[in-house]
Amino acid sequence: MDSISTRNKVNKIITYLVLIIFSIIMLVPFVWMILTALKTNQEAISVDPFFIFPHNGWHFENFATVWKSYNFVTLYKNTILFIIFRVICACLTATMAGYAFGRLEFPGKKLMFSLVLIQMMIPAQIFVIPQYLMVSKLHLLNTTAGLVFPGLVTAFGTYLLKTGYQSLPKDLEEAAAIDGCNIGQTFLFIMLPLTRSSMVSLGIFTALFAFKDLMWPMIVCTNASTTTLSAGLAKMQGQYGSDYPAMMASAVLAIVPMIVIYIIFQKQFVEGIATSGGKL
Amino acid sequence: MAKIKMTPSQKRQAIWGWAFILPTMLGLIVLNYYPAINTVYQSLCKTGDFGKGNIFVGLNNYKAVLGSGEMWQSLWNTVKYAIIEVPLGIVIALVLAVLLQNKLAGKTIFRTLFFLPMVCAPAAVAMVWKWLYNQQFGLLNNIFHTNVAWISDPRIAWISVGIIGVWSIIGYNMVLFIGGLQEIPKDYYEAAQIDGASGIRQFFSITVPLLSPTTFFIVQTRIIGALTVFDLMFMVMDKTNLALNKTQSIVYLFYTYAFTNGNRGYGAAIVMVLVVFIMIVTFFLQKLEKKIVFYN
Numbered sequence: 001m002d003s004i005s006t007r008n009k010v011n012k013i014i015t016y017l018v019l020i021i022f023s024i025i026m027l028v029p030f031v032w033m034i035l036t037a038l039k040t041n042q043e044a045i046s047v048d049p050f051f052i053f054p055h056n057g058w059h060f061e062n063f064a065t066v067w068k069s070y071n072f073v074t075l076y077k078n079t080i081l082f083i084i085f086r087v088i089c090a091c092l093t094a095t096m097a098g099y100a101f102g103r104l105e106f107p108g109k110k111l112m113f114s115l116v117l118i119q120m121m122i123p124a125q126i127f128v129i130p131q132y133l134m135v136s137k138l139h140l141l142n143t144t145a146g147l148v149f150p151g152l153v154t155a156f157g158t159y160l161l162k163t164g165y166q167s168l169p170k171d172l173e174e175a176a177a178i179d180g181c182n183i184g185q186t187f188l189f190i191m192l193p194l195t196r197s198s199m200v201s202l203g204i205f206t207a208l209f210a211f212k213d214l215m216w217p218m219i220v221c222t223n224a225s226t227t228t229l230s231a232g233l234a235k236m237q238g239q240y241g242s243d244y245p246a247m248m249a250s251a252v253l254a255i256v257p258m259i260v261i262y263i264i265f266q267k268q269f270v271e272g273i274a275t276s277g278g279k280l
Numbered sequence: 281m282a283k284i285k286m287t288p289s290q291k292r293q294a295i296w297g298w299a300f301i302l303p304t305m306l307g308l309i310v311l312n313y314y315p316a317i318n319t320v321y322q323s324l325c326k327t328g329d330f331g332k333g334n335i336f337v338g339l340n341n342y343k344a345v346l347g348s349g350e351m352w353q354s355l356w357n358t359v360k361y362a363i364i365e366v367p368l369g370i371v372i373a374l375v376l377a378v379l380l381q382n383k384l385a386g387k388t389i390f391r392t393l394f395f396l397p398m399v400c401a402p403a404a405v406a407m408v409w410k411w412l413y414n415q416q417f418g419l420l421n422n423i424f425h426t427n428v429a430w431i432s433d434p435r436i437a438w439i440s441v442g443i444i445g446v447w448s449i450i451g452y453n454m455v456l457f458i459g460g461l462q463e464i465p466k467d468y469y470e471a472a473q474i475d476g477a478s479g480i481r482q483f484f485s486i487t488v489p490l491l492s493p494t495t496f497f498i499v500q501t502r503i504i505g506a507l508t509v510f511d512l513m514f515m516v517m518d519k520t521n522l523a524l525n526k527t528q529s530i531v532y533l534f535y536t537y538a539f540t541n542g543n544r545g546y547g548a549a550i551v552m553v554l555v556v557f558i559m560i561v562t563f564f565l566q567k568l569e570k571k572i573v574f575y576n
Contacts, residue, residue: 011479015379019390022376025447026393032419033408045417097304105290106297112305119312123508123558125531125551129322129544130315153307183296212401214511215531219539233403234515241518244411251404262399266392269399273452274459 098161164198364442373453395451406515460494
């Protein structure tokens with residue numbers, strides 16, 4: 001008995017040790033980013049390994065400086081609009097199509113659904129050049145509409161919502177039909193509210209994807225005043241790459257909002273990603 | 281076409297069904313299927329001056345792309361990135377997921393932490409790592425008293441970029457593994473414990489085979505994800521970096537030609553090479569799936 005409990009103790013210690021080591025590895029870049037953001041450039045490039053914390057006061061004004069000089073208000077606004085419209089479009093079109101594919105019978109359904117599945121297997125890079133040319137022809141370069149454009153519909157979301165609708169009990173429609181609902185009413189008032197968790201998954205997935213996207217915003221929004229946080233960072237790095245505290249302060253400002261949202265809605269984030277299993 | 285007799289109820293379903301899928305199907309055709317075909321067409325064209333007008337040039341772009349050492353080097357760089365990111369990202373994530381199955385204090389905190397990079401913009405992540413890797417002033421060289429050119433030495437830059445990829449993806453893989461682990465019935469482990477199987481033995485005899493569908497799913501999505509990597513290379517490697525051509529990914533090369541240089545025909549041909557390459561990889565993965573994945 002005694003040897004088993006010692007073994008368990010040793011196991012537990014090793015488990016904690018591994019988890020703590022990895023936690024440190026995960027944390028160091030974040031900590032270093034924040035610490036650098038609070039230093040002067042002179043301090044940031046001092047080559048002393050024990051120079052971890054800023055010596056001459058914490059330079060919170062670095063944040064205010066980059067906030068103004070890189071126009072973060074505009075970047076936030078552009079990013080938020082981009083995310084909101086992407087999420088609305090994805091949820092709206094995918095829930096309708098998902099319901100039809102999951103619960104209704106109609107001619108051509110199999111063929112249409114295979115188009116949805118095939119889209120998910122094609123690497124998205126093949127769409128980019130023509131999508132860009134379309135946005136350019138529609139005079140939507142440097143607009144929110146142009147940013148949202150490729151995400152008006154979503155094959156992945158359709159698939160996700162279809163699975164959600166399929167998992168609902170069979171007799172729901174019958175009960176609704178007895179109560180005199182037509183198909184539209186059944187969908188809107190009975191089925192739709194029951195797939196809330198799939199919708200939340202899709203919403204989180206879409207929002208994260210949009211937030212993290214770099215190439216598309218760089219292509220369609222070349223103006224600093226119309227671009228998103230991600231693409232804005234790329235621009236800043238190109239222009240002011242050697243002002244390290246400014247760069248790190250910008251990076252902090254770019255990621256903090258999403259981190260706060262994530263910490264508040266942690267459960268939904270983790271479950272959303274685990275159940276959707278989408279490729280980010 | 282012969283007329284199919286439908287009952288009123290079937291007719292109603294058909295009308296509603298099509299009405300509901302119409303936006304999505306139209307969107308997929310306009311935004312995805314037409315562009316896919318258009319890219320194939322563009323790959324056969326030369327982009328006219330000032331990006332205007334396409335001149336059909338047949339397979340010229342392909343000849344140029346396939347004969348370009350730069351393209352093959354980029355493809356090889358991409359594969360090398362995948363060789364680092366996919367296995368390391370998966371093995372570490374699996375270990376962490378299994379460890380987090382135990383009764384532990386602060387379980388949620390660990391999980392939250394490991395997942396954190398997933399909610400950060402890769403552009404920001406890459407900027408921070410670039411700073412950590414900085415040869416003169418970076419934290420890594422400072423701590424270890426080294427003078428390694430992490431991202432400008434062509435021999436190691438690809439590894440440095442791969443490490444950022446691993447760091448970024450661990451949490452995502454881990455969350456998927458935790459989901460998969462929860463689906464394994466607990467009684468298997470109880471039975472094994474009664475038979476006196478050690479923890480390691482249980483891991484290899486129960487966890488690994490029963491988790492194989494999840495593992496395979498992650499392997500597949502990560503391989504394709506790694507083969508289309510762009511953000512990390514773009515943000516970490518400056519255009520003047522000497523190691524750029526030994527690290528840039530194929531999607532980076534595509535971006536450079538199609539959008540920085542405005543040579544869309546050539547860019548389209550690069551994408552086609554990538555698509556064919558991914559299709560070949562997917563084909564072999566499917567074959568592999570039948571052999572090694574254990575479906576209950």
